[in-house]
Amino acid sequence: MKNLSDQFVWKALKEGDLKAFSILYKTYYPILYNYGLKISRKVPLTEDTLQDFFLYVYEHRENLSDLDSIAPYLFSSYRRYLIKTLKKKSKIISFDEMEMKIIDIQFTPEEIITNQESATFKNKNIATLLNKLPKRQKEAIYLKYYSGLNTNDIANIMGVNYQSAANTIHKAIKNLREEVSILQLLNS
C-alpha cells in the first residue's frame, strides 16, 4: 500500500476519512475484482457486489475492529458477501454447499507467465494442470500466488486452520509436480 501503512489508512477510515477510503478502494479494487470474477464468472455481478461491498464497509466503518493488515479482512469479507449474493440468486440450501459448488476457479494460459522461476514449471502448460486440481487447492493456489497472501491469511479466508491451509497448498504443488513428471514421461 503506497506510502501509508495499513493501520494508518484503517484508522482514518474508521474516522470517516473519505480520502483514506479512496486509497483503500483504489488499492484493493483491482485484486478483489479479479478474485470476484474468478468466483462468479460474471462481470456485472462482480462489479455490483464489489460496489455494494465497499459501500457496506464504509457505512459500517465504526463497527470495524482494529486490524494489522487489511487484505485478509477484505478478501474474506468480500468472499462471504459474494457467496451470500450468489446463494440468494440460486436458492441453494446451505452456505457450505454453496461454497463448495461455487468456488471453482479456472485458470487460462494467458494469465500464467511462461518463463516460471521454478524449473519444474518452466515452459509447461501450467494452466491446464492447475485446472485439474481439486477446487480448494485451486483457490489456495490462487490466493497464495496470485493475490500474494500468506498461509495464515488464506486459512482465515477459506475458514480452515493454519495447518489445513498449509497442507492444501503443499498438496496442490505436489500434485502439479506429479502431473509435470507424468507429462515428461509421456513426451520422452
Place this chain on the structure above:
Amino acid sequence: MAKKNYNTIEDFLTDESFNNWVKSNRLTDIDFWNEWIAYNPHKIELVNEAKDIILGVKFKHIEPSKEKVNTEWTSLEYKIKANNLKKIKKKSNNYTKLVGIAASILLLFSLGVYTLTGTPVKTSYKTAYGEVLNLKLMDGSVVTLNSNSSIYFYENNLRKIWLTGEAYFEVDKKESTNAKFLVVTDDLNIEVYGTSFNVDTKHQKTSVFLEEGNVWLELKNGTTKKMIPGNFISYSSKEDLIIEQKEKVKATFKTSWKDGSIIFENLPLSEAIQKIEDTYGLTAIFKDEISKTKLITGGVPITNLNICLRAIEKSVNVKITKLKNQLIIQKK
C-alpha cells in the same frame, strides 16, 4: 546458519536460510545448502518440493484499468455522499452518466444524446441482430438487452425506461426503497420496486415474465395486474387482448438468452425457428411439412448463427441453408 534436522516439508519452508537459498539471496546460505544437498541426496525430493512451494506459480495480473477503477470510485463516492446528505438533496452533475459494461462480447452500441435548451437529455442504447448488450444503470440496476432491441430514458428520470424489443431487468432493491422503477412499452407499463423480470415486445405484443419479486402491470386499456414470481403474461394493446397467461413458467425458457442461449423443450421446429428469426433477423422457409413438426429440445447460441444452425440441424436432422436473409429448411 541452519544446523537442525530437516525431516518434513515444514522444516524447510520455515527455515530462513533455506528460503534464501531458493531465492539465491545470501551467498553463505547458498554455499551451505548446495553442500547440504550433496551430503543428503535422499532428501532431494523434499528439497525440490519445498523449493516449488516457495517459488510457486507466477501469474500475470489481469485487472481492471486505472480509468475503470476511477470511474467506479466516482460512482461509489457519489453514492456515499448522496447517503450522507439525504435531507438536503442537491447535486446532479454526475447524473446522466450511465456505465455501460461491455460484456465479453461487445456489440453494437449506440449512444444518442441530444441537448436542447429546456429538453432533458435523452440517452439510448441499441443492439443489432445477433448481439446482446449488458448495461448497468446509474442507480445500480442491470439491463441485458437482447438482439435487435433498444431502450432509452431521460436524464431527469433515470428509472423510467422505454423499451422496444426484448430485455431482462435486474432492478436494484436497495436503491429503490422510495423510487419506483418503470418500464414502458407500446402495450403496457411495468411498475417495480426491485426485482428481476424479462420483457419482450416483439410481434406486436408485450410479454412479461417475472422471475423474482413483485411487479404491477398497467395495460394500455387501463386495467392493472399484479404478478408473482413464475408468472408469464402476454398482452397486445392493438387487439386489446391477453394472448397468453401462465401461472408457472420455468425461468430458463424465458431468460436463458441473457446467458447466451435459447433453450427449447419439446418445441415444434416451426415455433422454435421463430426465435431464431427474431434473434438473427432472418426469415425461415420450410420446404416440407414434416420438418415443421419435428420437436426440438436443447439450447442454441444467440450470438453465433453458424453454430446455432449446425446445432439445430444435428438435433432434429434437417438441412438448413442460408440464402441472404432466408433460411431454407428441408428434411435430410
